[in-house]
Amino acid sequence: MSDAGCERQPNDSELVERTRKGSMDAFDLLVERYRKSIYRLAKAMTQNHDAGGDLSQEAFVQAYKRIRQLKNPESFGPWLRKILVNLCIRHSAKVVSASLEDTEIESPESPSTEAERSMVRGSVRSAILELDPAERAVVLLYYMEGLKQTEIADAVGCPVGTVWSRLNSARDKLRGLLSDLVS
Amino acid sequence: MNCSEVQNLIPQYLSGELDDDIRRRVEEHISGCPDCQEGMRREQSLGDLIGQSADDPPDEYWNDYNAKVRSRIRGVVGMLWRMGCLPVCLLGLIGGEIAGKVCAWLTFGNGLGGIHPVWLRWLLDSALLVIVGGGAGIIGGLVISRAITRGLPKYEREERGLKQIISRNPWYRAAFLAFFIMAYLAAPVVLIWMLVPNMHFPAWVRGTLAVLWFIIFSSIILGCYWYLKYYLDGRTDSIICRARNLWDTKKRPLSFWLIQLYLLIVPGSLAVDYGISQYLLVPSNCRQEAESAYESGDVDSAVSILRSGIKKYGNRYRVLECYEYLGRIYAETGKWEQSRVIFHDGVKTYERLLLHPKYSYSKDDQLDFLGDAAQLYIDLGQNREAYQLYSTRLHLSPNDPENMYSVAQQYVVMGYKGEARTLYTKIILEFPNSDEARWAQQDIRDMH
Numbered sequence: 001m002s003d004a005g006c007e008r009q010p011n012d013s014e015l016v017e018r019t020r021k022g023s024m025d026a027f028d029l030l031v032e033r034y035r036k037s038i039y040r041l042a043k044a045m046t047q048n049h050d051a052g053g054d055l056s057q058e059a060f061v062q063a064y065k066r067i068r069q070l071k072n073p074e075s076f077g078p079w080l081r082k083i084l085v086n087l088c089i090r091h092s093a094k095v096v097s098a099s100l101e102d103t104e105i106e107s108p109e110s111p112s113t114e115a116e117r118s119m120v121r122g123s124v125r126s127a128i129l130e131l132d133p134a135e136r137a138v139v140l141l142y143y144m145e146g147l148k149q150t151e152i153a154d155a156v157g158c159p160v161g162t163v164w165s166r167l168n169s170a171r172d173k174l175r176g177l178l179s180d181l182v183s
Numbered sequence: 184m185n186c187s188e189v190q191n192l193i194p195q196y197l198s199g200e201l202d203d204d205i206r207r208r209v210e211e212h213i214s215g216c217p218d219c220q221e222g223m224r225r226e227q228s229l230g231d232l233i234g235q236s237a238d239d240p241p242d243e244y245w246n247d248y249n250a251k252v253r254s255r256i257r258g259v260v261g262m263l264w265r266m267g268c269l270p271v272c273l274l275g276l277i278g279g280e281i282a283g284k285v286c287a288w289l290t291f292g293n294g295l296g297g298i299h300p301v302w303l304r305w306l307l308d309s310a311l312l313v314i315v316g317g318g319a320g321i322i323g324g325l326v327i328s329r330a331i332t333r334g335l336p337k338y339e340r341e342e343r344g345l346k347q348i349i350s351r352n353p354w355y356r357a358a359f360l361a362f363f364i365m366a367y368l369a370a371p372v373v374l375i376w377m378l379v380p381n382m383h384f385p386a387w388v389r390g391t392l393a394v395l396w397f398i399i400f401s402s403i404i405l406g407c408y409w410y411l412k413y414y415l416d417g418r419t420d421s422i423i424c425r426a427r428n429l430w431d432t433k434k435r436p437l438s439f440w441l442i443q444l445y446l447l448i449v450p451g452s453l454a455v456d457y458g459i460s461q462y463l464l465v466p467s468n469c470r471q472e473a474e475s476a477y478e479s480g481d482v483d484s485a486v487s488i489l490r491s492g493i494k495k496y497g498n499r500y501r502v503l504e505c506y507e508y509l510g511r512i513y514a515e516t517g518k519w520e521q522s523r524v525i526f527h528d529g530v531k532t533y534e535r536l537l538l539h540p541k542y543s544y545s546k547d548d549q550l551d552f553l554g555d556a557a558q559l560y561i562d563l564g565q566n567r568e569a570y571q572l573y574s575t576r577l578h579l580s581p582n583d584p585e586n587m588y589s590v591a592q593q594y595v596v597m598g599y600k601g602e603a604r605t606l607y608t609k610i611i612l613e614f615p616n617s618d619e620a621r622w623a624q625q626d627i628r629d630m631h
Contacts, residue, residue: 143233
């Protein structure tokens with residue numbers, strides 16, 4: 001990314017092909033390209049920095065190992081996201097009680113607006129954590145990643161109708177939990 | 184368009200997923216309706232709140248991120264490489280030498296030393312090796328497996344496998360590695376050390392023996408490598424399973440012949456592999472292999488892998504995955520009759536497994552499988568079978584409004600409107616405050 005403008009950045013498809021031929025550097029570029037968004041989604045799914053980091057790395061590891069199974073190399077991004085979502089859902093199913101480890105509810109040093117903002121963030125995260133993993137995935141893909149429902153259905157591996165009903169159910173729960181903030 | 188319809192469409196309106204015509208109608212309605220304007224504001228505010236709740240870690244977090252991913256990709260083989268192969272090999276050889284001396288003392292020191300002729304002693308010694316190697320494999324596999332998975336439910340053990348547990352814990356990895364090195368290196372070292380110098384064979388016999396030992400020794404190293412690569416790198420779970428899957432696909436890459444050679448010449452390898460694959464690690468993931476074959480367009484291979492998976496898994500949980508995927512492949516390739524048969528068998532197996540006291544399935548899994556199977560029956564146009572499965576689903580989780588609601592929705596799709604209405608009414612009466620009750624009321628209105 002640093003030398004953008006000097007030379008053309010290889011696209012995902014080229015990098016996937018090079019990875020398939022054994023180039024670890026090409027895969028490094030893919031990691032570099034997607035790590036932030038993948039981490040952000042994993043963190044939001046688990047609401048935990050360590051677990052999010054771990055799962056985001058695991059998603060890349062799985063992607064690398066299964067890279068030959070990817071039918072359309074240009075759709076590496078959505079495919080990686082799909083792997084991550086599955087990992088996160090499985091992880092959440094295992095973790096009985098997730099913990100909000102790094103939510104700064106109060107910070108005496110911060111100015112009041114900053115404290116207020118982090119309090120709001122804390123409430124939203126707690127509310128997200130209240131959702132069941134499948135609903136959480138749908139909500140985050142929709143609101144955070146801005147995906148369309150067909151794309152979400154692909155990422156989560158369920159029909160569009162199910163996405164719709166999960167989204168509705170999650171939205172109602174969130175509105176209930178965040179009634180003060182939403183209204 | 185009334186308010187309720189518009190409220191439902193607001194999220195799609197905001198994400199730009201509506202057709203022009205519907206979008207225009209929604210806009211017209213919202214512009215003249217304060218309630219829906221408020222609904223839209225709330226939806227926007229919810230989206231903003233969730234969007235803003237995400238945050239990034241400090242920049243230094245990314246410094247070693249790629250290195251961590253690389254190191255996880257390399258797994259144990261990479262770890263060894265980084266540790267330096269030499270000390271590890273030396274440790275293995277020293278361990279093997281010590282174990283060899285113990286074996287030699289046991290074999291020749293007291294018991295077998297006086298046995299003549301030499302071929303009989305050699306035969307007995309080989310038998311001992313098989314017993315030592317194979318026995319160590321099975322017992323070691325069992326002990327380690329039980330120790331690591333203690334407390335985990337059976338379902339969890341089969342589904343998640345030990346690969347992840349082992350590969351994430353350096354102590355387990357080290358124990359696993361040491362176990363292989365000891366089990367495999369001890370046996371040939373003792374024979375090289377004891378047999379060859381002690382027997383007064385002509386030079387050409389000793390030369391042949393040396394070559395033979397070299398082959399065995401290399402195959403052992405190769406075997407260890409494969410074990411580590413396949414087991415711990417998560418590629419597949421067992422060499423035997425891998426060989427069997429290759430056999431099923433009728434492909435004969437070099438690795439296939441190497442595996443056959445390895446299985447043929449290493450004493451005790453079959454037993455060790457059996458012990459490991461049965462007790463220590465999960466059976467190979469046929470579903471994954473088949474998925475890979477199917478996605479690359481090789482339908483025949485995918486089908487044969489899944490068919491062998493159905494035979495192989497028998498009463499194991501994973502057999503359901505094979506049935507489900509095979510049914511889908513048949514359906515997608517237009518072989519409806521086969522698809523129907525496979526799904527029918529799958530459902531029967533499911534019912535059998537459900538009653539099996541050995542397996543503990545999570546309720547979600549059971550509901551999912553029933554839902555999947557029923558959905559396929561609907562796709563096949565066999566609504567009666569689907570109806571029966573949905574009834575089972577209701578029976579399985581009778582007091583869950585979510586389950587009831589989704590079943591009722593499917594009843595509507597299948598045209599069983601009377602049953603759907605009964606179910607909707609039941610939801611409304613039994614769970615009046617639930618979301619499902621609200622949706623059910625709406626659905627009943629829509630049905631009218």
